[in-house]
Amino acid sequence: MRHLTKCVAVLAAALSTTLLAACVPAAGFFGDGGRTVHVYSVAAPSQNKRLEDAFNASHPDITLEITRGASDLVPKVDAEIATGADGADIFIMSGDSWFLRNKDNLAPVTADAAKTYPDWGVDGHAPIVSYSPFSMILWNTDAFPDGFETWDDLLAPEVKNRLGVRDTMSAVLASYLQYLQDKNGPNYLPELAEQNPKFYPSLIPMAQAVASGEIGVAYTASPAVVHDLESRGAPIDSVLIKDGWASPFIAGILKKSPRQDDAQIVMDYLLSPAGQEVFNGSGDAGSPIEGLDGTIDTTQMRVLSEKDTPPEVIAEWAVRLREIFNRG
Structure with a gap:
């Protein structure tokens, strides 16, 4: 009888442990227990x-x-x-x-x-x-040791075939292109297109292309990305346009x-x-x-907002981007 009682106690303890475990919330896919x-x-x-x-x-x-x-x-x-x-x-x-x-x-x-x-x-x-802030000009110091100061500097003859721009349309890019046009006039983007730029989907691969020398200069970058590349010894420099875009x-x-x-x-x-x-x-x-x-x-910078870039504005800039830069 003592043996039977002991077995019942063991089974009861095991069942209790199982039920207790079942009551503990699952940790989710990450297995972190919620902390x-x-x-x-x-x-x-x-x-x-x-x-x-x-x-x-x-x-x-x-x-x-x-x-x-x-x-x-x-x-x-x-x-x-x-x-x-x-x-x-x-x-x-x-x-x-x-x-x-x-x-x-x-x-x-x-x-x-x-x-x-x-x-x-x-x-x-x-x-x-x-x-x-995205209103930065980023350049490779080996390719352009004298650097850049203004948006007009990107129109210099020596920049031809060495410029990087973005082409994946989004609210960010639509607003940024509108800023560049408002800041520099309606002819600026067509003149930039005449530099035969290379296209990138986002900031980081374009900044990496500048650092590697694949291109010489980019018309947009962010300080955090630039600082990360500089910390790894990349031969780059940049200028932040104060009345820029963020x-x-x-x-x-x-x-x-x-x-x-x-x-x-x-x-x-x-x-x-x-x-x-x-x-x-x-x-x-x-x-x-x-x-x-x-x-x-960034108090003097234009800031992206949906009210300024509703879907119809984004769609319009997608068409204009293809037309201006001959992207088919």
């Missing part, structure tokens, strides 16, 4: 790395992991929202278009820092966390995230002066919180 916050971000690698390192050092109970991408992140996040799949808790994307379309898929930002935060893409749901980088907590509390903690840090200085410092970008050390003053 890792996953961010998908289009920000520059240096910005993401500083944010990741600083947050993890100051919040030892939560791990921040940032996955960097570009426009490829949009369908990925859209698919996760549609299926309810685990993945991103926070999405950082350039421009306000995606966030305005997806307000219903965003959780309200209730973090303490949000109460006094100055700039929002979607009020209460999607704060602007960075202003990234893209807002906006962050939102996805409503489908199973880690809402921890995501709010990450957002609270990102919106704080300390988090903003980490993310945008070292001369990488501008912050909505003015006067922070190491941030760029």
Whole structure:
């Protein structure tokens, strides 16, 4: 009888353990038990790395992991929202278009820092966390040791066949082309096209092409990307046009995230002066919180907004880009 009683006790304990395990929430696809916050971000690698390192050092109970991408992140996040799949808790994307379309898929930002935060893409749901200037001229110092100072310098004869431009149409590119035209006149883009430029889908491969000498100069770049290449010894230099153009980088907590509390903690840090200085410092970008050390003053720059680049404007610029640059 004692043996039977012992067996029953063992079985009861095993069953209890099994039931207890079944009551513990699943960790999701990442197997992190809910204490890792996953961010998908289009920000520059240096910005993401500083944010990741600083947050993890100051919040030892939560791990921040940032996955960097570009426009490829949009369908990925859209698919996760549609299926309810685990993945991103926070999405950082350039421009306000995606966030305005997806307000219903965003959780309200209730973090303490949000109460006094100055700039929002979607009020209460999607704060602007960075202003990234794209109005930079970037050049290879071996190819052009004397460098460039103004947009007109890109029309010099020696630039022919050595210029890089973008050709993947988006709200960002449509707004940037409109800025260049407004700044330099209606003939500027056709004259730029006469330089027989090489085309690139986005900033990073174009900047890398300048660094490698594949092309000599690019008509757009971002400080964070430039600084990253300079830190690796690339023979490059750049000039930032002060009354230029900047893209807002906006962050939102996805409503489908199973880690809402921890995501709010990450957002609270990102919106704080300390988090903003980490993310945008070292001369990488501008912050909505003015006067922070190491941030760029973008107050005089034109900022991308959906109201200025609705779908019909983007479609119009797609046609004009093909016509001006003879892209078929």
